[in-house]
Amino acid sequence: MMTSLMTQARLLQKYSKCFRDIPQHYVRNVTRTLATHSTTYKALVSKSTNIHKNLAFEQYLYSTIDFHHTNLLFLWRNDPCVVIGRHQNPWVECNIGFLQEHNIALARRHSGGGTVYHDNGNLNCTFFTARNGYNRKRNLNLLVEAITKSWDIDLTVNERDDIILDGLYKISGTAAKLDKTKGYHHCTLLFNVQADTLQEALSATHIGCKSKATASFPARIANLADADNTITYEALIASVAEQFLAQNRENQVYSAEWVDPGSIEGCKDINKIQEDLQKWEWVFGKTPPFHIHRQFRKDFKGYSSHVQIHLDIKAEIVCGLVEKIQINMKGFDSKNIEEFIRVLHQECIGLQFRKHTLEYKLNELLNTSHMYDADMEIGNWIMSCILDNVQ
Template identity: 45%
Template sequence: MAQIMMRKIGLSGACVVVGITRRSSSRCLVTNSNKMSLKKKERELPSEADVTKSVFMSQSTDIFTNLALEDWMYRNMDFTNHHVMMVWRNEPCVVIGRHQNPWLEANISHLSEKEIALARRNSGGGTVYHDRGNLNITFFTPRERYDRKYNLELIKRALFRGFGIKSVINKRDDIVVRDNYKISGTAAKLGRLTAYHHCTLLVNANKADLSKALAKREHGIQTKATESTRSPVANLADLDNKITVEGLQTAVGYEYLRTPALNIEDGGQDLIMKQRGFQFINPTEDWFPGLSELREELQTWDWCYGRTPVFTVSRTFPVPAELLAPTRIYAASQELVINMTVEKGLISDVTLHIPPGLVESGFHGEASVITHLKGKRFTSEALNALQDAMLTRHLSSNDKKLDEREQFVAKCFDQVVNTV
């Protein structure tokens, strides 16, 4: 049995148990062998009255740690008799869905410049921006009792009960206010035995930073990856400036504890006292063995970028007149066309269309450029390879710099890969 330090606090006349838990209770964990035996026969789930609830509050604000904690709980905990709602916050970051293209969804160069993390989660859905003004909520249940509508209705009730805010759940399962302003997006992961549904709630997030991090730009990308649906957003603090993340966390937590496990009803104070209450969770290797390995995997380039579905990029760049052969007049516009295919984040194919005016003015070497680019990451690594390829033409001369035409081509490639 886990060792738990318990204390009781009073809030709004209610008495709630708050625990700091070291390791998860043996009642919550299920071994792989137990899971295998459960797969062989249909599970008998307990009645609603026999299900207890907890609110886990992560003490980390690191996106990779919190995603790893989510994954650890999904893989290792048994929610048959014990449903859990986890609340968590992050430092500024962008989180994309499992099947999305980061170069299409986020302003990668801006994230790199501002040292804002980009993370890929295990669930589907669209891209979101997180900061400390954003509350994240994850609902864990057995697969058979996954109920997204239940969770969203619970949040909707908490907003009204706690702050008098009226909201609507739209057809896309977003929570919106004032007709169409989105305050919450949603995604889920359903396994054989366990499921989780998670969503965000914008409280007082920096909307200017959000806009810059997710800014759309010219990219020329064609892909079958899941694309986000852009929506106007609002902070809950825009509706009531007294709302804080901490206050919202408490309001949603109490609503969760006072609501029966399977039905949207109000169990009131009596039901709250039967639950396991709020528990601070410290997501470390000591508490959750194997967590560090999960976190390291989620932070790798191969996961965040290399898991991107295959895509192609096609960009066209007009060649400045001063770079063309001065003695010729061209009937057609002179344009450099760059086409690439990217698989697992690596450039697998490249074609260049070099206009006659650029060739006649002295630019050569596209064959070596293509050879050097294949197999490189679709990042500044490709740009560096391009520059190295063009510099090989200068090895026999005293001029070790790119000329104006080569600099133009390099600049165009820089815009294509957008330098991570």
């Protein structure tokens, strides 16, 4: 059943009491306030749409607050980005070339789980609790109840802790981080995400890669707006925040607080966490070891006879660096090519497994190889085959 625009307006009016823009002095002390209250439920909404800033703030909240007496809900959304789990392989999980071409950020989070695409049509919900209060099923059921109370939508929670629309389509995926005393569970809520961009961004083109990294489980997705197009970001967070804050005692009245992570007292610490999250050594370098095995074949003309060359490429990547590369070529004998491959085996060791780094080194080796034109054609082909593994 479609909720009318008039009904949506009443919802926003009803939930407006759940929100307030925090005075600056309160913003600076929000984490201290959270840490000193008795058991309460509080909700924060980030003003930032920067994935690395929001992940940094999430990590800051987790590391600085004692959640034994506070349950905290952090609501946030991001500009277009892809977020991989802590133990995942970005070369396998997403289309890195597409991300770069469309200026879509790539981030690695601290929690486990699979890869997700975010944009402004997705709401992220992070539930912080003490370890003994961690219960993702309860959190997901709270979200389902919040949404279905406001909109006539069929939502269920499945055995994988996904929220499913109409029994078929995934609109939420879950991940978590736990230690001895506390933990957090965060999940997505797709309400109006760009589905075509999501599909392209998560359509990895890498083949011939073997890895023990955590793999994502593809699923059919949909938006909440597919079921009711009156659902907006503001109305959704209002509904979720009210449901969460309703768990407080009757004499405790709290509203969701809008926070700029760059303005609070701990912003220097947040900025440092953000810098670390943006480093290549974290995003790519934390990838579990993996190896690649690819085979190529090509016909070459311009020689005394027809030449068909078979190329076998093997590479081992550790911490995002080339630890070993081995190239075997059959079908053509050339001392220049053999020397190029020999030097390549040595010079590529220790390089970051990224396209422009390898391309620069391979071009340097080709330009100093003193090959004839015919050999140079084969050398360029070998280079293109290697770069095809990198995206």
